[in-house]
Amino acid sequence: MATLTLKNVPGELVDVLKQEAKQNRRSLNQEALSRLERSLESRKRSGAETVASLRLLHRRFARPAFLTDRFIERAKNEGRP
Secondary structure, three states, rough: OOOOOOOOOOOOHHHHHHHHHHHOOOOOOHHHHHHHHHHHHHHHHHHHHHHHHHHHHHHHHHHOOOOOOOHHHHHHOOOOO
């Protein structure tokens, strides 16, 4: 594997990256590699792949059938005088 050295990285960026690494239980190096890989992978997607991915997300987060406007209004007003 190759070694990459970054110069003149702003301190604030390093601090944020360290915080994210800690939250994700990764080393600073692992976090930087993960983010670099993700940013480059997203550029390799074709338009059709992006559309397919968005459609999948839309279906995944679509409003459930029982969550109608009437149901929501009843839930908001429940217990109010």
